[in-house]
Amino acid sequence: MVPLSWYLMLAAFLFSCGLYGALARRNAIAMLMGIELMLNAANINLVAFWRHGVGPMEDLTGQAFAVLIIGLAAAEAAVGLALIIAVYRERRTIDVDELDLLSG
């Protein structure tokens, strides 16, 4: 049996990677990839707590919400990438440093 803390450490590492990618990358698609990493890390935590919680056979909340998050991530990626493509068509760039229409 793999201890719970190992899963949590892996999830923490993936989450931090995703956080760094979402904050520090210049490219909008790279930022989106960081967000996907963070969602995956959160999912690992959910399932790990389901597995190590009380009565995993009766209470499937962790798994159910993990599947819902997968569906959510798909919708998010679809709309996010569509937005990025629309912005690219308008401005010919997806560099977030150059997209400063609102920064005055």
Add this chain to the structure above:
Amino acid sequence: MLSQYFFILIMSGLAVVLPLAAIVMGHFLGPRRPDEIKNDIYESGVETIGETWVQFRAQYYLIGLVFVVFDVEALFLFPIAVAYQQLEMFAVLATIFFVLLLVIGLMYDWRKGALEWQ
């Protein structure tokens, strides 16, 4: 259950290694005389004009998008289908409502022409 997936893990390792071995073998068995023209991009003998990574139309992306949504829908229907024999009327109605929501989306895209190849 874990042992089943251990089989899958080992098989996936071998399924990468064996084709790779064939490719590496071919790499070393075959001749190696690269030259300018041979390594050039093959466009039926015509010289390449312009950059390769040209931009393509968004139609391909649209298909991918509709696919993603339906993929997720099917994913949710699978466990429901497994449990279907024991479901009550309310649950059946909820499932059919879920499917109908997606049908509305499909009809919208149909009307907007997103499913057509222009």
Add this chain to the structure above:
Amino acid sequence: MQVTQWSEALSGWLMGLGLPGWAAITLVYAVGSFILINYGMLSVLLLIWITRKAISRIQDRIGPNRVGKYGLLQTAADAAKLLSKEDITPYEADKIAYNLSPVLSVFGVLMLLAVIPFAPGLTGVDLNVAALYIVALGSIGIMAALMAGWGSNNKYALLAGFRVVAQLLSYEIPLVLAVLTVVLLTGSMRFGQIVEMQSLHLGGFNLGLGWLGVVMPGALIVFFVSSLAEAELTPFDLLEAESELIAGFHIEYSGMKFAMFFLAQFLNAWILAAVAVTLFLGGWQGPGVGLPVIGPLLGLVYFMIKVYGVYVLQQWIRGTFPRIRIDQMMYFAWKVLVPLMIGLIVAQAIIQKLPTPVAVQYVLIFIANVGVMAVVAYVLQKYFREEQMRTKRSFEPTSLIGSMQVSEKGTMY
């Protein structure tokens, strides 16, 4: 019985020889998967021979007949030739994507072999989620095509890669929904269970003819058509058009790397046939599979006969039908197959909840499936009639003077 059981016996024996438990299990699994993978890769030699023979018979040729008896060793000779070819990497190719793509495309196909039930007791693993596993692993090929198109630094390869993705994505949805109808009826995603349920007992003797394809021929047809598209066979091989154009996304590949794409394509067709047989045509079921000793052997024979039969049918269609255009391909997937399958699933879901005996439900499901078949047949027949008209018109003899045909609308042909 499945691998985990015979492997337990085998690893128990190894442990008796003094091997630690983990090493014994690893060794046994490695041997099992090695056999499975090599079976997959070597059977392609036979598959290519079958294809070439079948298509040449259709085209009134003899086909390969020089190397070995009936040309059986022709493919082996071809493989040896490919092995001695130069391995070319085009300029400015994306090295990682270019070199990884052939391996990945074979990987995605080989992994599907793990869950195919070949005979009673002869399965790689009998996963609880096998039906979904097939669909999920099948999508690796899409990524491989995209990587090949992008990696080889050729705009035509990239364009073909895009087209492959468009086609595979479009036909994946009807395929998944056809699998879903089976899961809805059997209430199981485990292939062992699905095959088990297709038995038909008559006085204690297993006739093995309770095939699901009899109850739902519509889903079977849709699955078969989508699997033709997924395997890139002729009505849907507009991405490659190997009889007219140069190859599609793997244009820049040579030698063994090209061979890997080739292998993946043929094996994919075979495995989709095997999945169709497992889901709809009873898998290894047939008269007498319940017998004690000879049963499993008979099962293997039945399974192989069925799968190779479906494979030959695929090749027959490949040799007979004209190629379709990309807009027709899209139309057929999204505006015919997907709405039909969604309708069928909703209908089946309602029928299965009707307060009637099971037999009546089966009859109603059969009627719904016949409706689906009728629509598919109508669309196909309409398309082929139009196609015939077009072909006839373009071959009509025209003399040089005075016979320019003017249609009623005044446009010239």
Add this chain to the structure above:
Amino acid sequence: MQLPLGIEVPIPTFEQFVFIQVALLTAVAGLAVVISRNLFHSALALTLTFFGVAGVYVFLEAEFLAVSQVLVYVGAIAMLIAFAIMLTRSMMYGRTSPLNNQWGKSSLFAFLFFIGLLAFARATPWPAAGEEVVADEALIGALGREFVTTYVIAFEVLGLLLLLALVGAVMLARDR
């Protein structure tokens, strides 16, 4: 097991040993996603990460989730991302930095966040081992049942969200 610096490490069981390999693969691929300069290679590393996470789900005996992970993330999302990369042609061939002008602050923040999470995960006394789970088809069926009974609201809202994604994304991405 004795490591060179005198650190005592318990000998892992075989299952733990395999888990360590899978977790290392996942972590390295995850790191490669954010530090690779070539965006397409980032997407490939992301695909590998998704596979690794699916493997982690298998260790947690959630096989339906593992397959869904491969189906949706590898089969759909990674492919969409690769598509978008090709459509926007955003190759950054090392001419400009792939990082924006707040990368210093964000790397420090991410690192501190990681240390904090790590300390939290290690310091909390988690229960030693979970209860026994019989991972068979009944579990998958129970999961499907949850969607249409207990979590029916979330399920229908997700359906609505997917509908909106279908409508909104097509409006955004269509050629005008």
